[in-house]
Amino acid sequence: MPNMLLDFEKPLAELETKIDELIKFSKDKGIDLSEEIKTLQAKAETLKRDIYGNLSPWQRITIARHPERPGTVDYIKMLFEGFMEMHGDRHFGDDPAIIGGIAKFYGEPVTVIGHVKGKDTKENIARNFGYAHPEGYRKALRLMEQAEKFGRPVLTFVDTPGAYCGIGAEERGQAWAIAENLTRMSKIHVPVIATVIGEGGSGGALAIAVGDYILMLENAVYAISTPETFASILWKDSSKAQDAAAIMKMTARDLEELQVIDEIIPEPLGGAQKNPQEAARTLGKSLQKALNSLKKLPPEKLLEKRYEKFRSIGQFISG
Amino acid sequence: MLKDLFRKPKYVTVHADTVKKDIPEGLWQKCPTCNEILYSKELEKTLKTCNKCGYHFRMSARERINITVDEGSFLELEADLASANPLGFVDYPDKIAKAQEATHIKDAIVIGEAAIGGNPVVIGVMDANFVMGSMGSVVGEKVTRAIEKAIEKRVPLIIFSASGGARMQEGIVSLMQMAKTCGALAKLNEAGLLYITVLTDPTTGGVTASFASMGDVALAEPGALIGFTGSRVIEQTIKQKLPDGFQTAEFLLNHGFVDMVIPRQQLRSTLEALLELHSTGGTENA
Numbered sequence: 001m002p003n004m005l006l007d008f009e010k011p012l013a014e015l016e017t018k019i020d021e022l023i024k025f026s027k028d029k030g031i032d033l034s035e036e037i038k039t040l041q042a043k044a045e046t047l048k049r050d051i052y053g054n055l056s057p058w059q060r061i062t063i064a065r066h067p068e069r070p071g072t073v074d075y076i077k078m079l080f081e082g083f084m085e086m087h088g089d090r091h092f093g094d095d096p097a098i099i100g101g102i103a104k105f106y107g108e109p110v111t112v113i114g115h116v117k118g119k120d121t122k123e124n125i126a127r128n129f130g131y132a133h134p135e136g137y138r139k140a141l142r143l144m145e146q147a148e149k150f151g152r153p154v155l156t157f158v159d160t161p162g163a164y165c166g167i168g169a170e171e172r173g174q175a176w177a178i179a180e181n182l183t184r185m186s187k188i189h190v191p192v193i194a195t196v197i198g199e200g201g202s203g204g205a206l207a208i209a210v211g212d213y214i215l216m217l218e219n220a221v222y223a224i225s226t227p228e229t230f231a232s233i234l235w236k237d238s239s240k241a242q243d244a245a246a247i248m249k250m251t252a253r254d255l256e257e258l259q260v261i262d263e264i265i266p267e268p269l270g271g272a273q274k275n276p277q278e279a280a281r282t283l284g285k286s287l288q289k290a291l292n293s294l295k296k297l298p299p300e301k302l303l304e305k306r307y308e309k310f311r312s313i314g315q316f317i318s319g
Numbered sequence: 320m321l322k323d324l325f326r327k328p329k330y331v332t333v334h335a336d337t338v339k340k341d342i343p344e345g346l347w348q349k350c351p352t353c354n355e356i357l358y359s360k361e362l363e364k365t366l367k368t369c370n371k372c373g374y375h376f377r378m379s380a381r382e383r384i385n386i387t388v389d390e391g392s393f394l395e396l397e398a399d400l401a402s403a404n405p406l407g408f409v410d411y412p413d414k415i416a417k418a419q420e421a422t423h424i425k426d427a428i429v430i431g432e433a434a435i436g437g438n439p440v441v442i443g444v445m446d447a448n449f450v451m452g453s454m455g456s457v458v459g460e461k462v463t464r465a466i467e468k469a470i471e472k473r474v475p476l477i478i479f480s481a482s483g484g485a486r487m488q489e490g491i492v493s494l495m496q497m498a499k500t501c502g503a504l505a506k507l508n509e510a511g512l513l514y515i516t517v518l519t520d521p522t523t524g525g526v527t528a529s530f531a532s533m534g535d536v537a538l539a540e541p542g543a544l545i546g547f548t549g550s551r552v553i554e555q556t557i558k559q560k561l562p563d564g565f566q567t568a569e570f571l572l573n574h575g576f577v578d579m580v581i582p583r584q585q586l587r588s589t590l591e592a593l594l595e596l597h598s599t600g601g602t603e604n605a
Contacts, residue, residue: 163528165548165556170566173576175527175547182501183508183533202485203497203528210498224485224494229552234487248490249406258405260491307502311463313495314456315403 003273006062012051015044052269055219058245061227063219063271064198070276071198072099072114072157078280079287080105080112086143088135092172095136097128097160098208100143105155106288111147113140113208114157117198130199131164134177137207141181144188153191153291156208161226163204178207185210186307191294193287196220196252196261197272202229212306213290214260216252217283218267222260223250260313263290350374366583375540375583377520379422380429380446383479387587388433388442395431397464402426402457402489411488418449426457427482430465432472436591438598440477441469447481447521454526455486459496462530466503475513475594480531483549484524497529504533513597515590518545518568518577536593537577538586539568545577 005013019040026033055063063069076083080103087094100113115132118124140156147154163174185192185208194211200222216222224230227244231237234244249255252264265283272279294302347358353372362368366386367376378386384393402415402425419425427449433442443465445452454462462478469476485493507514516534518527520543527547539545546566554561564570568580581589 163547165553167553167557167561167565170546170548170553171574173532173574176532176576178528178547179497179501179530179532182498182529183505186498186502186505187509202494203525206494206498210502222491224487224490230487247406247408250491255491258491260495307506310495310498310502313492313499314460315405315489315492316456316460317401317403318397318399 003270004066004068006059006066008051008055008059008062009270012044012047015040015047019044048269056246057221057248057251058227058242060219060251061199061221061245063273064221066271066273067119068273069198070272070279071119071159072112072116074276075157075197075280075283076103076112076114078277079284080110083112087139089138089142091138092135095128095133095139096126097130097132097164098136098140100139102152105153105291109150109152110291111143111152111154112157113143113154114197115160115205115208117159128164130160131162132160132204132207133164133166133169134172134174137163137177137181140208141177141184144185144192148188148190151190153193153295154188154211155287155291156192156194156211158194158196158200158205158209158222159198160201160204161199162201162229163207175203178203181207182210186310187303189299189303191291191297191302192306193290193294195265195283195287196222197283199226201226210306210310212294212302212309213262215263215265215283215286215290216255216261217265217272217279218252219271220252221250222252222255223248258313348376368583373541373582375520375542377447377481379448380424380444380479383444383519384429384431384433384442386583387444387479387590388435388440389437392434393431393442394433395429396468397430397461399425400457400461402455404488405456405492406488406490408488408490414450414488422446422449424449426461427452427454428458428461430461430468432468432474435477435587435594438591438594439472439474440594441465441472441474443476443478445479445481445526447483450486451483452481452521452526453483453486453493454496454529455489455493456496458482458486458526459493459499462496462500463503466500466507469512469514470507470510473510473512475515475597476507477515477517477590478530478534479517479519480522480526481519482522482524482526482531484526493525497525500530501533504530513594515593517586517590518571519543521545523547523549532576537579538589539571539577539580540586541568541580541582543568545571 083103085101115130117130118127192211193213194209196216227241228238231240231244255261268275268278350369352374355371428445430443515536518539522545571577
């Protein structure tokens with residue numbers, strides 16, 4: 001599958017094109033160039049490891065925002081069977097920026113909820129670029145409470161730049177919707193597993209990510225805001241986003257160190273978009289393992305551990 | 320001498336008489352909405368509200384506590400809790416040190432036990448003068464400890480919010496304080512205890528989107544700016560001007576997000592009445 005290339009991948013792509021040309025040339029002309037080709041291929045391997053093994057936070061952000069990166073809808077197709085989508089928050093409307101429903105995961109019914117961005121401009125507009133409104137968070141909460149009623153585990157997928165800021169969102173209580181989710185989710189007595197698959201931005205991400213176990217894809221990011229907003233708030237200059245990304249500690253490894261997430265899911269070299277099937281397989285295995293261990297916990301123990309997980313985050317000096 | 324012509328003349332600096340009329344600082348303040356000149360002593364009497372247009376000036380945490388709780392009843396908790404630097408953010412320790420020096424508090428909230436009209440409460444008051452009243456680890460931890468203290472003592476909780484939102488310099492750790500405080504509030508709810516949230520100017524961002532909006536009873540001061548996203552960001556996003564009165568306490572009352580908008584002069588008596596209504600009665604099978 002031809003991938004849309006990110007800037008830092010271009011030297012590698014050029015080298016690979018050169019190799020392909022050389023192979024074709026040697027075949028067409030019947031000249032033996034195998035030594036040269038081998039040397040270049042070795043060089044390409046080194047370059048590949050060099051580029052993808054040392055990704056800067058900003059480069060990871062560009063991977064996390066890659067238009068071909070698998071999103072919630074793709075993972076639903078690859079990891080779940082018989083997904084039935086449920087719509088609406090029963091108060092105002094249905095938010096296409098958050099999808100939710102019931103499906104089978106390794107044969108067991110679960111509730112699946114996740115942010116959805118678009119794959120192209122048309123879908124992006126329809127999905128509001130993954131920026132949810134209050135009705136999106138309220139739909140998510142409704143489905144979680146329904147899952148609790150029927151004893152179904154909840155699996156959420158986080159992929160949003162943030163909660164939407166607009167007149168309607170304020171009028172319908174964006175802050176109240178998020179706060180309600182944070183409060184209620186701490187008491188949902190079925191296992192809740194959240195996976196940050198792309199961008200995890202601000203309260204809009206957290207509003208579906210108060211879980212017992214938090215997974216994060218290797219190239220996903222999770223932060224207080226997008227680096228653009230961060231730069232705009234602190235330095236009044238959103239063009240300093242790359243500088244912001246460098247200090248925000250938003251990569252999976254940073255967040256594991258800060259004990260905000262529990263597990264990093266390795267991605268295919270270059271990112272999940274290079275091989276979505278492989279990415280899904282790896283994620284699926286970890287999800288299954290996490291779910292099996294959480295199901296063994298009695299509800300009160302589950303809630304106690306979930307509370308402690310968030311209760312213990314914070315760094316301060318006493319006295 | 321001729322060369323004296325080229326010598327730079329020497330001037331003597333004579334200090335102007337320092338008989339500048341000595342106006343003590345802060346003797347008067349100008350009302351930002353109606354421009355009325357208000358004498359500080361008068362302002363104290365009106366609890367820092369403009370006697371012409373009713374504008375409510377922002378208050379420090381200490382001032383707020385003084386006008387809210389019974390005299391001598393306040394017992395401060397966790398006063399020494401101070402910020403660390405989880406992201407290793409350059410300048411952050413410096414910014415905190417300066418704010419501590421300017422405000423004489425260690426971070427953007429003061430919490431403690433107190434009584435209001437004889438009713439024991441746990442009270443938390445945010446201070447917008449401290450790094451915009453933003454919530455980082457210390458605010459999150461102190462709010463959580465206040466909630467836990469209320470549960471331990473089985474008394475109502477009152478929190479006055481004033482905040483620009485999350486403390487950006489603490490990054491994701493700030494974000495997680497939202498889940499932490501809300502988790503603690505869920506426990507308070509289970510314990511059947513009253514939580515009154517008082518939204519004061521300004522309450523926005525991650526504080527509105529967590530503990531500040533979860534009160535059993537939500538009060539707001541007149542004209543207070545309350546919302547999720549700041550108006551400048553919304554205007555940039557939607558590329559249009561926001562209507563007058565957007566995100567004010569009155570706007571929220573109209574949209575069903577606060578129970579009452581209460582002028583500062585009546586706030587204490589309103590709290591007293593609410594506490595009184597929740598101090599007796601209630602049956603097991605209600």
